[in-house]
Amino acid sequence: MAAELSPIDKAKFVAARRAVDFVSDGMKLGLGTGSTAAWMVRCLGERIREEGLRVTGVPTSRRTAELARQVGVPIQTLDEAKWLDLTIDGADEIDTQLNLIKGGGAALLQEKIVATASDQMIVIADAAKEVAHLGAFPLPIEVIPFGWRTTMALVEETLVSLDVLNRECTLRMTGDRPLVTDESNYIIDLHLKRIGNPRQLALVLNQIPGVVENGLFIDICDIVVIGQGDGRVTVRDINSGSETEGRVDLTPNDNIFADLGD
Missing domain, CATH: 3.40.50.1360 (Rossmann fold)
Incomplete structure (x- = not known):
């Protein structure tokens, strides 16, 4: 009720x-x-x-x-x-x-x-x-499981040159195992706190090998x-x-x- x-x-x-x-x-x-x-x-x-x-x-x-x-x-x-x-x-x-x-x-x-x-x-x-600016909620990106640590390192390196407040990235887990999506991929959450240019970030993230898609809907x-x-x-x-x-x-x-x- x-x-x-x-x-x-x-x-x-x-x-x-x-x-x-x-x-x-x-x-x-x-x-x-x-x-x-x-x-x-x-x-x-x-x-x-x-x-x-x-x-x-x-x-x-x-x-x-x-x-x-x-x-x-x-x-x-x-x-x-x-x-x-x-x-x-x-x-x-x-x-x-x-x-x-x-x-x-x-x-x-x-x-x-x-x-x-x-x-x-x-x-x-x-x-x-x-919100006034995106980024307080962690930005998810879907990545293929193969080489996910390398993909995450590439993402963190790329974020250095972008207009974000923080660059911490974490693999999303379910208990002690990585969460697996319906497409059998992993999710990496980007704890950016503030995204200055969402359009640029969305374009750049999708150019990184291993990234399938990002959670920015522009x-x-x-x-x-x-x-x-x-x-x-x-x-x-x-x-x-x-x-x-x-x-x-x-x-x-x-x-x-x-x-x-x-």
Whole structure:
């Protein structure tokens, strides 16, 4: 029930519910990964059940695919869909230009492929994700396991000449083992604290042998939906320059909460 959710979960939920208002019948949708995106998938499933909405989702991770199946969202692969109308996903940080850091959920590679294969990307988040400058959240990069230590050393050497505040890099672990992505790669987190030139950094990182992709999403997000714990929602459109305020009701009998399994 809504009353049992924390303020941060309420903020994620209202952002997700507002974002699915952008979904129209017949759309092919990219389905993001992470706690906020999971709310979106549940809200989408609710619309399918209650309104008969007909959509097809392309999940960005195995766990998103499993959740979509659980709540009744039809899915297919990106190769089957070919091109998407809209991707809705969360973010770890959002700056004033709607540039993003993503990858906290270790799905940045599929997320970036899906987002760039879409006519439009909507990012959903709570207000804490908005920042003046990217970099406080560690920037993930996906690397192949072969020679990962060498790759990390090359990254650290490259960072010396770039506009960042810190250059510490760490391999992301699960217990005592490296985390392995859906593509069987590793994640290295760059603890930069502040990124002065995100566009330059994104381009340079992807030139380093062993780096598959980085978590900087530059010029990809079109709309951001920011939720608050009291139900307030702000929608910012980078293309039109518009900003609108609204509110999403949080009612105790919302059917969406019946889908919660985590």
